[in-house]
Amino acid sequence: MSAPETLLTTPLHALHQELGAEFGGFAGYDMPIRYKAGIMAEHLHCRASAALFDVSHMGQVLLKGPNVIEALERLVPGDIEALKVGRQRYTLFTNARGGIMDDLMVTRRESDLFVVVNAGCKTEDFAHLKAHMPPGTVAMLDDRALIALQGPKAIDVIGRMDSGIRTVPFMGACELTLGGIECWVSRSGYTGEDGVEISVPAEHAEALARHLLAQPEVMPAGLGARDSLRLEAGLCLYGSDIDQNTTPVEAGLTWTIGKRRKMEGGFIGAEPILDQLFTGPRKIRVGIRPEGKAPARAHTLIVDETSNEIGEITSGGFGPSVGGPIAMGYVTPDYANDGTAIGLVIRGKLHPARIAPLPFVPKGWK
Amino acid sequence: MSDVRYTKDHEWIRLEGGVGVVGITDYAQNALGDVVFVEVPEAGKALTAGGEAGVIESVKAASEIYSPVSGEVLEGNAGLDGDPALVNTSPTGEGWIFKVKLADPSEVEKLMTEAEYQAFVDGLD
Numbered sequence: 001m002s003a004p005e006t007l008l009t010t011p012l013h014a015l016h017q018e019l020g021a022e023f024g025g026f027a028g029y030d031m032p033i034r035y036k037a038g039i040m041a042e043h044l045h046c047r048a049s050a051a052l053f054d055v056s057h058m059g060q061v062l063l064k065g066p067n068v069i070e071a072l073e074r075l076v077p078g079d080i081e082a083l084k085v086g087r088q089r090y091t092l093f094t095n096a097r098g099g100i101m102d103d104l105m106v107t108r109r110e111s112d113l114f115v116v117v118n119a120g121c122k123t124e125d126f127a128h129l130k131a132h133m134p135p136g137t138v139a140m141l142d143d144r145a146l147i148a149l150q151g152p153k154a155i156d157v158i159g160r161m162d163s164g165i166r167t168v169p170f171m172g173a174c175e176l177t178l179g180g181i182e183c184w185v186s187r188s189g190y191t192g193e194d195g196v197e198i199s200v201p202a203e204h205a206e207a208l209a210r211h212l213l214a215q216p217e218v219m220p221a222g223l224g225a226r227d228s229l230r231l232e233a234g235l236c237l238y239g240s241d242i243d244q245n246t247t248p249v250e251a252g253l254t255w256t257i258g259k260r261r262k263m264e265g266g267f268i269g270a271e272p273i274l275d276q277l278f279t280g281p282r283k284i285r286v287g288i289r290p291e292g293k294a295p296a297r298a299h300t301l302i303v304d305e306t307s308n309e310i311g312e313i314t315s316g317g318f319g320p321s322v323g324g325p326i327a328m329g330y331v332t333p334d335y336a337n338d339g340t341a342i343g344l345v346i347r348g349k350l351h352p353a354r355i356a357p358l359p360f361v362p363k364g365w366k
Numbered sequence: 367m368s369d370v371r372y373t374k375d376h377e378w379i380r381l382e383g384g385v386g387v388v389g390i391t392d393y394a395q396n397a398l399g400d401v402v403f404v405e406v407p408e409a410g411k412a413l414t415a416g417g418e419a420g421v422i423e424s425v426k427a428a429s430e431i432y433s434p435v436s437g438e439v440l441e442g443n444a445g446l447d448g449d450p451a452l453v454n455t456s457p458t459g460e461g462w463i464f465k466v467k468l469a470d471p472s473e474v475e476k477l478m479t480e481a482e483y484q485a486f487v488d489g490l491d
Contacts, residue, residue, distance in 0.1 A: 039425040040400035224399070224426050293403050293447070295423050318402040318425050325403070347405070347421065 010056035011145045011205040019213075019220055027119035029057040032222040042221035043228050043320040046191055047364070050151035051221035052212050059122030060144050060199055061129065064112035065137035072106070072113060075132055077248060077267050079258025083108040088171045088186050091256055092248055093128060098272035099244040100251065101128065103236065107173045107186060114173070114184065116146070116197070118238045145205035150195035150229070152364055153217040158185070158196055160215075170194065170365040179211040190226065192233025193364035231326060232319045234287060234358030240298055241285060241314045241328055247273055250281040250330065252358075283311060283330040287358040290344060292351055295325040301345040302331055302353075310335050310342065319360055326360050327353075370458075371434065371474050372483035375416075378458060379434040379466075381474060386435055389462040390422065390453065393487050398424040401453040406442025407464050413437055415473055420463060422453065431463055435473045440465040 007030040016023070021032035032054065034042060045051050063072060069080050078091030085108050093101035102121040107114040117125045122140075129138045149157060158165045162176040165185065173186035184199040200208050212218050227237070236242045242251045247269075254277065261267065265274055290296050295318050302311040316327030327344075335342060340355040370380045376394035379386045395401065403423040413419050413433035420431040420442070442464045446452060452461035468474070478486060 033426070034399060038399050043425070228425055293450075294405065295403060295428070297428060318423070320400075320425065 008057070010054055011202040012054045012056060012147075012209055015206050015209055016054065016220075021220075021222060024223070026223055027057055029119060031057060032220070034222040034224045035220050037219065039222070039224035039228060040320050042219065042225035045219045046151045046193060046221055046225060046229055047321050047361070048151070049219070050149055050153040050157055050195070050215075050217045051191075051225065052209065052218050053148040053150065053221055053223075053226055054145070054209070055148050055197070055226075056145040056202075056205065057119035058146050059117040059119065059125060060141040060146060061115040061117065061126065062112050062139045062141055063115060063129070063133060063137055064139070065134055067134055068113055068137050069108075071133045071137070073261070074267055075128065076104075076106070077257040077261050077270070077273065078106065079260055080106060080108070080113070082258065082260070085110055086168075086172055086174055088173050088188055092253065093125060094248070094267060094269035094273065095244055096269055097244075098247040098269040098276065100238070100242045100246055100248065101125070101244060103238055103242060105186070105188065109173075114199075120239055141199070143202050144199050145202050147198045147200060147205065147209055147212070148189055148195065149198065149212060149218065150189045150191040150193045151217075152194060154193070154195035155187075157212065157215045157217050161211075165196065178208055181208050183208070190233075190235055191229035191364075192235070192359055192361055193229075194366075228317060228320055231315050231317060231328065232321055232360045233363070234328070234360065236285075236328075237315055246285075246330075247276055247281065249273060249276040250283050250285065252285045280333060282332070284333055284336040285314075285328060285330055286336050287356040287360060288313065288316070288327040288329055288342070288344075288353050289356040289360075290325040290327065290351055290353040293325065294346055294351055296327050296344045296346055296351065296353070300327070300329075302329055303343040303345060303350070304335065305341065305343070307343065307350070313344070322360050326356075328358070331355070369474075370480060371477035372480070372486075373432065373434045373477055374486065375432045377432060377434050379474065379477065381471075384468055384471065385440060386437070386466045386468055386474070387462050388419070388431075388434060388464050388466060390431065390457055391483070391487075392457050395454050395457045395461070398422060398429060400425050401450045404443075404446040404450050404453060404463065406444075406446060407439045409439055409441050411439040413439060413466060423450075433466065434477055435466060436469040437466040438469070440467055
């Protein structure tokens with residue numbers, strides 16, 4: 001099937017076709033959902049070895065100029081000032097009501113901040129940054145691809161090409177030369193495994209991807225496996241688990257609010273968010289394990305023992321490494337403790353489930 | 367060779383006496399990907415041709431199974447509870463989904479033959 005003309009493509013599109021990918025539209029891009037091996041095999045391969053993901057649809061932004069740190073701190077609750085050069089932080093764009101506009105990664109480099117935002121939010125994020133950052137400090141890097149190599153063997157693979165990665169800690173970043181190509185590499189990911197995310201000039205992306213795929217440990221994986229991996233790792237998907245109407249406190253992302261930021265505030269939405277730290281949220285994001293075998297998908301109703309609605313699933317499916325159904329969702333605080341019995345209404349039938357700790361799999365990074 | 371007929375929703379039905387055995391085609395299982403759960407219809411459930419008969423869940427999504435014919439469910443495939451991947455590995459064999467007692471055996475005549483289904487699938491790619 002060919003993609004509608006309105007879908008954008010990444011610099012690796014032809015390679016995905018050659019690899020036999022099945023495509024689907026995601027955030028306006030024609031993206032590989034799975035390859036011939038299938039989601040299950042791609043997922044398990046990532047947990048056992050190394051999987052390559054094309055995430056070039058995501059937005060890469062450079063913030064450069066005087067006072068960019070100060071200015072960015074007005075948009076996010078993270079402590080950017082305290083970030084050391086060569087270190088990366090997960091943070092959030094918040095709105096005036098304390099809701100989450102997007103989640104993002106910020107890396108402090110020698111003379112700028114390197115930011116990665118979600119594909120589906122990048123136009124709004126860019127406008128938001130343009131509106132609030134000092135003039136001339138925001139640049140969208142749309143001439144670069146982004147390739148993630150994830151799994152316990154990912155660092156071995158990258159280390160053979162440039163040993164510099166070996167001294168970079170998780171959530172660190174540096175410049176590496178991979179197969180003769182200068183890349184910006186961060187040790188991070190969205191799978192719960194160790195690994196890297198490689199920002200590479202678009203014209204060299206295919207050569208780099210081919211070189212990585214030629215390594216014996218590496219297999220391509222699509223967005224299907226990326227989603228099941230991040231769900232097992234308990235990581236939020238923007239637009240499903242977090243959105244404009246959920247706050248960092250409700251989402252269990254209070255840890256992203258810097259200590260100094262909690263004291264000082266000074267970011268959009270600080271008042272409602274910091275208030276909620278004291279008053280407590282109305283709903284809390286939790287992990288959920290259905291007791292049967294039926295997966296509970298997003299928007300499944302969560303009920304208490306007397307069938308009163310207490311929440312809704314926001315992400316759910318089958319966890320290949322868990323070997324059963326898993327989900328995340330929001331419940332009222334009374335039902336948020338691990339082990340609490342709840343009910344899930346799947347196709348009109350009540351299925352028993354329990355609140356479970358996140359992540360569903362042990363983390364693969366140190 | 368017994369007579370197997372096909373629907374545009376990619377189910378097959380094989381007649382064994384007055385009983386139809388129903389499953390999904392190889393094309394369908396390949397499109398769905400790894401099957402992780404099958405909700406088979408319970409014995410006694412009344413089915414109408416084209417109506418919902420069950421659900422197949424792959425890692426990615428849930429998809430409905432439609433009944434090719436009207437009738438009453440005789441049994442769902444209990445083997446799929448322990449091994450839902452049978453739908454992938456043996457879609458037209460051990461991975462059958464349910465057996466139905468046909469209300470009107472002539473309904474089968476309206477379904478596609480093997481050759482017609484093959485032509486239909488070829489037209490989709």
